[in-house]
Amino acid sequence: MLKDKIIIIAGGLGLLGKNFVKGVIDAKGSVIIADINESTGNDFKKNILTEYPNAILDFHYLDITSESSIQKLIKFTQKKFGKINAFVNTSYPRNQNWGNTFEDVSFKDFCENIDMHLGGYFLCSQQFGIFFRQQGFGNIINISSIYGVIAPKFDVYDGIAINNRTMTMPVEYAPIKSGIIHLTKYLSKYFKNTNVRFNCISPGGILSGQPQEFIKKYNFYGCSKGMLDPQDIVGSLIFLLSDGSKYINGQNLIVDDGWTL
Ligand SMILES: NC(=O)c1ccc[n+]([C@@H]2O[C@H](COP(=O)([O-])OP(=O)(O)OC[C@H]3O[C@@H](n4cnc5c(N)ncnc54)[C@H](O)[C@@H]3O)[C@@H](O)[C@H]2O)c1
Incomplete structure (x- = not known):
């Protein structure tokens, strides 16, 4: 489905990112x-490359909060392949106080986390959007x-701790992730008639060694599986990267x- 497509995956070394990289290679894309x-x-x-000896891929440093870093990545990829088909943002920047309960989140931490995450997704969308418009085509997928x-659903976290820290859903995540969805809609309209499109994927909770008690509570609200494996998100990404979703x-x-129902 992705033959001849050049795809950049920001946050490509993360839980979802690594699976996205493999999924794109399986679909014959270059990463x-x-x-x-x-x-x-x-x-x-x-x-x-050991697992997929014929894969076309490379690694490049990226800090999504730095314009010059994004520009270096664009230039590197453009020089290497002559074009870029899509940019996927699945990075997850957060500071050292990420995860504090609502009452303990300082103004500084709140702003810093929003700056890095929502701000970084904005900056990448802006820089890649401008590049794609000049190129004449492009596809941006933001992970919300x-x-x-x-x-x-706060009840799923009630009374559960990891490493002596109470589990919660950090307050910053609400404006960050809803902001990314609406930013994506704004950009789709702003880039009207440019052949550049923008979409989001919003995954549910992904299994990564959470306490059984939490998984049980979380799964109560699912329709069949509840917490998902990272591979469960890959098919949707491939579809949005493909011409089938043009x-x-x-x-x-x-x-x-x-x-969420
Ligand atoms: N894991 C989940 O349960 C889950 C559920 C829904 C949505 N998400 C979203 O999916 C995305 C990926 O989540 P994940 O669990 O794979 O995260 P992760 O922490 O496993 O991976 C995130 C990656 O982003 C990279 N990164 C951090 N700051 C960066 C920066 N400034 N510039 C470039 N890269 C940076 C990290 O090095 C890491 O490789 C995030 O946007 C997250 O909010 C995750």
């Missing part, structure tokens, strides 16, 4: 893994969340096993 975590980037690239769509623009595809 640039872009991530701030330079130390593991080249190792992951080597592992992928179910928590950009509905308020948290006229889907400004949408938010919720992939959550019906959790």
Whole structure:
């Protein structure tokens, strides 16, 4: 489905990102893994090339909050492949106090997390949007969340702690993720008649070693599975990257096993 497509995956070394990279390679796309975590980037690239010897991929450093870093990534990819078909943003910047309960979130932490995450998604969309408009085509997919769509079901976190820290859904996540969905809609309209489209995917909770008690409470609201595996999001990404979704623009595809219903 993605033959001859050049796809950049920002946050490509993360839980979802690594699975997105593999999914794109499985669909015969070429990938640039872009991530701030330079130390593991080249190792992951080597592992992928062992698993998929014919894959066309590379790693490039990216800080989504830096305009010059985004520009370097665009220039690198453009020079290497002569074009860029799509930019996927699945990065997850957060500061060291991320995860505090509502009463303990300082104004500084609130602003800093919104700056890095929502601000970074804005900056990437702006810089790639401008590049894609000049190029004459492009496709941007931002990863939001179910928590950009509905308020948290706080009961699933009640009384559960990880490493002595009370589990919660951080307050910053609500404006960040709802902001990303609406930013994406704004951009779809702003880039009217440019052959550049913008969409979101909003995944539900992804399994990554959470306490069983939490998983049980969370799964109560699912329709069949509840918490999803990272691979469960890949098919939707491939569809939005493919020409099969050519006229889907400004949408938010919720992939959550019906959790938000
Ligand atoms: N994991 C979930 O349950 C879940 C559910 C719904 C939505 N999401 C969203 O999916 C996306 C990916 O989540 P994840 O669980 O894979 O996160 P993760 O923490 O596993 O991976 C995020 C990646 O982003 C990179 N990153 C952080 N700051 C960066 C920056 N400034 N510039 C470039 N890269 C940076 C990290 O190095 C890491 O590789 C996030 O936007 C998250 O909000 C996750």
